[in-house]
Amino acid sequence: MSLGEFDLIRRYFDRPVRRSPLGIGDDCALLAPRPGMQLAVSSDMLVEGRHFLSTTPPEALGHKALAVNLSDLAACGAEPLAFTLALALPQADERWLADFSRGLLTLADAHGIELVGGDTTRGPLNLCLTVFGELPAGAALLRSGARPGDELWVSGTPGLARLWLEVLRGRLTLDAEDFAATRRAMEWPQPRVSLGLALRGLASSAIDVSDGLLGDLAHVLTRSAAAQGASQPWGADIAAAALPRHAALDRQSADRRLQCQLAGGDDYELLFTAAPDRHAAVLAAGVAAGVAVSCIGRVTDHPRVRVLDAMGQAIVASWAGHDHFG
C-alpha cells in the first residue's frame, strides 16, 4: 500500500494504550502481566467467503473478528488484556475502515481489551487477530478436565446462526423478526467473557462452541479421557428437551431444530462441565454474569454421545454424522 494508505489505516486504529507499557508504533508492543499471572493467547484468521460473506457489513465484521477471539479467552476463563490485528486489504477504503474499526473498537472498549500492534498489507481480504488474556497460574479452564458423572452445561441458545444460514441457502424462510434475530446471532455474537471468569474454580472443563455443539463436545470428551488415562473417549447423554430453545427455533420442526442446536456452528456459546454438587453454584454464576446457562446432560464413562428423547430413547437424527451417535 502507499504511504498515504498506511496513514489512513493508522488513523482508524492507532490509539494510546492504558494498561500496556507500549502500544502501536515500535518494533514490538510490550505487555506487563501482573505478578503471578499467566497469559492466555489465541489466534484466529478470518477469510472472506469462508468465515464471513462479502455482504457482511464491515462494522459487524469488526465486531465479530474480535468476538470470536474473545470467546476463546472466555472459554479459558481469562481476563481480556490486549490484542494485535493483522489486516490484508484489497484497497484502503476509508468508509470500510471507519465502519470496521468502529465495530472492532466498540467491542474492545466494552471488554477493556486494547489494540497494541499489528500489521497492514495489500492482499485478498484477510483478518488475523491474536488476543491476550490474564489469569492466575493454574486457573485456566481447559478442555481436558471433564469427568464421568459431571453435568454438561451450555450458555445462551445455540443454533440461531445456523438457522440464518439455512435461510441464506434457500432451505427455509423466516418472518422478519426471526430473520433479524438469527442474523444478529451470526453477525454480532456476544463473547461470554464474564461467564468464563465466573466459572473459574467451578467448571471442570470448558470450550467455546464454534463448530457445532456435538463437534466441540467431542474435543472435550476425547481430550479429557486421554488426559485422565482412559483408553477411549468419555461419552455423554444429552436430553433433547433440556437444550435451550430460542423462539425462532421453537417454530421449526424437531429435526431441523436439533440440527441447528447440535450441529450448527458460529454460536460462540460456552459448553462446559461441572461436578453435580456445583449445580447451584453454576446457576448462580450464570445469574452473576447475566447469561442463561442450561444443564443439558451428563458425561458418561461409555464412549457414546447420545441425544435422548423424553422417554430416554436415543434419537437417531437424519442429519447426524455417525461419529456423534452410538
Add this chain to the structure above:
Amino acid sequence: MSLGEFDLIRRYFDRPVRRSPLGIGDDCALLAPRPGMQLAVSSDMLVEGRHFLSTTPPEALGHKALAVNLSDLAACGAEPLAFTLALALPQADERWLADFSRGLLTLADAHGIELVGGDTTRGPLNLCLTVFGELPAGAALLRSGARPGDELWVSGTPGLARLWLEVLRGRLTLDAEDFAATRRAMEWPQPRVSLGLALRGLASSAIDVSDGLLGDLAHVLTRSAAAQGASQPWGADIAAAALPRHAALDRQSADRRLQCQLAGGDDYELLFTAAPDRHAAVLAAGVAAGVAVSCIGRVTDHPRVRVLDAMGQAIVASWAGHDHFG
C-alpha cells in the same frame, strides 16, 4: 478444509511445548513469563506476490516468515519465547507443508522459540505470525531513545536483498557466486537476536531494517525527537564510505550501491544508536554476538539526513526521495 486436511497440517506443526504451560490443542495457549519480566509482542502478515514470490521455496518461506518476526524481537532486545502461526492455504499440499514446516521449525529450534498455537483455513496463501519475547521491565530497546550526538550503527551488510531484486527486475546481471549470495540474503535472512540482547543497556535506540535503511532511520529520528519534546525530527550525517559493503555490492556502480544500501529493504539488520563513549562496548557486543557492526554516522540536532562523501559533501543521489535528503 476437510478434517483430513486439518490432521495433515497438524502433523507438521503440533509438537509438545517445553517452556510454556500449554501449547496447541485448547482454546488458548498459556505463557508463563518469569517474575518481573515483560512480554514483547509483534505480528507480521506475509502475502504471496507482495512479501514473497510464488517461486520462493517453501522451506525458505518458512524460515523467512519466522525470521522477520524474530528480527522485531531482536530490535527490542527481547529473548524469544513462543509464537503462533495462522495459515491460509489454497490446498493442503503435503510436500509444501513438510518443506515449509522444516524451514520454520529449524529456525525456531535455533532460537529456542516454540510454536504454541494458531489457526488454519482454506484461502489465498497468507501467513500471519505473532511472536512473544521476554525482557526485564524497562529494558526494551525502543525507537524513541536516539539523541543528537549519538553514533549511528548498523549490523551486517545491508543492500544484498535489494541487489537480488534488481537482477529479478532485469536491471543487472550478477555472476553465479554473487547471485547466490544475494538470493540467500533475500530468502534466508538471519535475525540478529543475540546482538539485540547484547545491546540492552548499551544502545539508546534500535529498529530492524526492513523497509530500507533511510526509511527506517526516519522512524527513529521522528519518534526520538517527539519523545524528547523537540519540535522537529532529529537528523543524521551518514558517511557513505563507512557503510559496510559486501563484495557483491562492491562490484556495482557507486550510485547503485548506495541505492541498495540505503533504500533497499528486506535486510533485517539492526540499525541502532549509542552514545559515543559506548563505542568500544558496542564493538565488543558485536564480537560477542558474532555479527559485524559498523559505525556509519551520527545523530544531529538539525532535521536533515545527509549522506556525505569523503570530502564531507552531501551526495545527491538520483534515486533518493526528497524526504531523505536535505
